[in-house]
Amino acid sequence: MTQFSTHLLALAPLAILCATIVTVMLSIAVRRHHFTAATMTVIGLNAALLSLLGVLQVTPIQVTPLFIIDDFSLLFGAIVLVASLACTTLAHAYLETLPDRREEFYILLLCSAGGALALIASRHFASLFIGLELLSVPLYGMVAYAYRDRISLEAGLKYMVLSGAASAFLLFGMALLYAASGSLEYAGLIDGLANGGAHQSWVLIGTGMMIIALAFKLSLVPFHLWTPDVYEGAPGPVSAFLATVSKVAVFALLLRFFTLAAPATHDWLLTLMGVIAFASMLIGNLLALRQRNVKRLLGYSSIAHLGYLLTAIVAGGELGTEAVGVYLATYVATTLGAFGVVTLVSSPYSGTDAGALHHYRGLFWRRPYLAAVFTVMMLSLAGIPMTAGFLGKFYVIAVSVESGLWWLAGSIVAGSAIGLYYYLRMMVILFLDEPGESRRDAVSGWGQQSGGIMVLLLAAGVAVFGIYPQPLIALVNAAGMAGG
């Protein structure tokens, strides 16, 4: 195989996604048909997922100065693609009755997934910025997709404005780092600094600004204010997408940046990250206590979870990388399941989503399996044994204990204890049957729909990996990051 075709193969998943985007767009131009658009999206995503197996033959490989395709990027790419698939299946059932044009949603979703893939494989500031924007800009449209509903539009605008500000920070930080080192590659930063000898403080400020931008995307405290509003306002499938694909891609990038670029491992910055993690765990969990809306509650819970996860980056090391992989995999499955249930209860679209807690009252006695899925997801988010979420929590505690970060281990314990309160309350509501409140149910045949099957599979996966996690750990262990 020539070098050119090897490189082409390495970029195949991204290329397939782009081809799918064009195809869906053209098909809409010819004839609008919701089912066709959704099916083509699913086929495209599956093809991209399959092509990852082919790429596995050539890793690790650097493609142009912009991308590095290694097992690490394949693992996270696979998570992104699976999550996008799940969101597509949810969106199809949800959008069926949207009184508007439905097909463009899939183009936006595919664009965003492509941006996520680019971000995960990036090793250069240019691909970082392009990937991040390609991930975020379609999301503005997706969040505001049900724009006739006021809170959806409001959420979209809010996300756009704040996201724009974050991008400005990111660019400024990159510029400072470039000025100090003369390199746009992560790995080149070290050499540039050693030769140039620019003032240390510029590097710190530059890296700090980049961290601010990424922390915004990850909704870490104190850059978390948009999260609950956007989660609440966005249509269910979009909240799921936002909580999984966007978080996974940005976190994978953050991990790669911290591993490759040595200035990022400056002690002072690590302490700062530790403080951010600490604040996210406690504030995220505390703010979630008073919520009466499931989607807001999940938003705050995601703040806390990203805080737990950040501990792994602060601790660093091989176990840290492994912890990130395992935690993100379990977190994505759990979050998709939770938002999946919310979406199924709110499907097909009929105005604002079923967010209020009382909509779920006694769901167990009406839709036992759907409620059982939701119970498993809540237990997994709370990190109770026999669910995959426990494995993630086990890993982050292990990592923080290994590197002697006792204060972070302590805050994980405290955060989990606080978190239990609202997860349990959410869970027990499913079992309480008291008449007189307005309720919403999933359609009776939800188990036969693709979204329903997806949610059941996720629940099975969460339970199986909670009890026998060895395959997942082996998979994550195999997906090492390539240097340079």
Add this chain to the structure above:
Amino acid sequence: MILCWLLFVPFIGGLLCWQLESRHAPSQVPRWIALLTMLVVVALALWLWVTGDYSLAGGAVGNAPNWAQEFRLPWIDRFGISFHLAIDGLSLIMITLTGFLGVLAVVCSWREITNRIGFFHLNLLWIIGGVVGVFLAIDLFLFFFFWEMMLVPMYFLIALWGHSGSKGNTRIGAAMKFFIYTQASGLLMLVSILGLVFAHYSQTGVFTFDYVVLRDTPLTGAIAYVLMLGFFIAFAVKLPVVPLHGWLPDAHAQAPTAGSVDLAGILLKTAAYGMLRFAIPLFPEASAQFAPVAMALGLIGIYYGALLAFSQTDVKRLIACSSISHMGFVLIGIYSGTLLALQGVIAQMVAHAFSAAGLFIISGQIYERIHTRNMREMGGLFGRMGALPGFALVFVMASLGMPGTGNFIGEFLILFGAFDTVPWVVVLASGGLVMAAIYSLVLMHRVYWGTPKSEALLGGLDPREYSMMLLLLVLTLWVGLFPNTVLDISQTAMTEVTDWFAVAPLPTR
């Protein structure tokens, strides 16, 4: 392999209860399945009791563990975690106890629980399964796994089938309190477990969660002390030890009878088991250093629990608070470290499980008849309820430690055994027996004697209730009259614990 059956039978039975109910609801089928499942567990445990060899002859002294049976499967190789079950005298006694109380829990909810029967028994049996797992697991990860797992069904049991009390004491609040207390302290234990594992890893380069291997990890003073505290706090919440007891009265007061029986009878015992099995052998020096503090906490527990019990008006809260007092004796016994006292701990745990279960079942039966648990609204029940007050009298006497009952053996052995090492603690603790007599007699007086609120006859005991009471009565007296049935089995295991303590002599002499 029999250990696996012991563990999985309750889980499978629970799922069957749930699934079969949804087919032909409403029916009695789940009850019979649950009863059958628990009888199988008891039968398996008794079979192990009869066929196994738990005598001292089989055991070497010191570090070599002597399990009667062992089962091991690799589980998570990455961290050297294995699915490792083993049984010795201590676990066998606890599992048999679990089986008996499980049967009682199923039988005593026969009338009380009328809605969602299948789901109720799913939870009940999964609690039993989790507890059996706790008593069998000797891989620390597996132990923690079951330790946390059994909380979820217990939470459901209290939250869904509990009694909503007055004064803003809701059953959901009580369930939540129970869960958060135990889960948070459990996570502290997880941190300690991981600390221990990484300490072992840094010394040997091997990841393992195996109890037997980790026991031999040499640790320096301060680290051992901190890690030991992590374990101790987790167990202290469950036992409960006084500053951490806040969840117990609420959980008991709101739980259905079956939940209270399980809570007092076996869940509290998992904590004492954890101390005997893990906290002391893993950190012998640190535990010996900590012993005076632990015994002081035990003393506080004895008196404070008794005072709390005395001031309650709710029958179930009174019994719950008396458990705090009784567990104070257990704590003193565990940390005094002599063989006699440790044997007393075993007797006390078994006897307390029977007497507390008896009292909780009786208060459940009274509640079914007069629909209140407030003692101010009772009084003069003697003679109006058939044989029930008679049985109550026996269990109250057992609870205050009357000779002839198992509780007497337990308290006597603990005090007698500990006198050698910590005479002053024993002198002070003995005062607690007087307090026990006071609150027990107050309970008896307020409920069964005194002026009757009405002269109407209430229903007597039906055969189901009568046989439950009779079984508990026989067991209480049996432990009191023939304590060696139990103590012979636990002798070897307790000798091992003593050996661990002997590594570091007590500083309190």
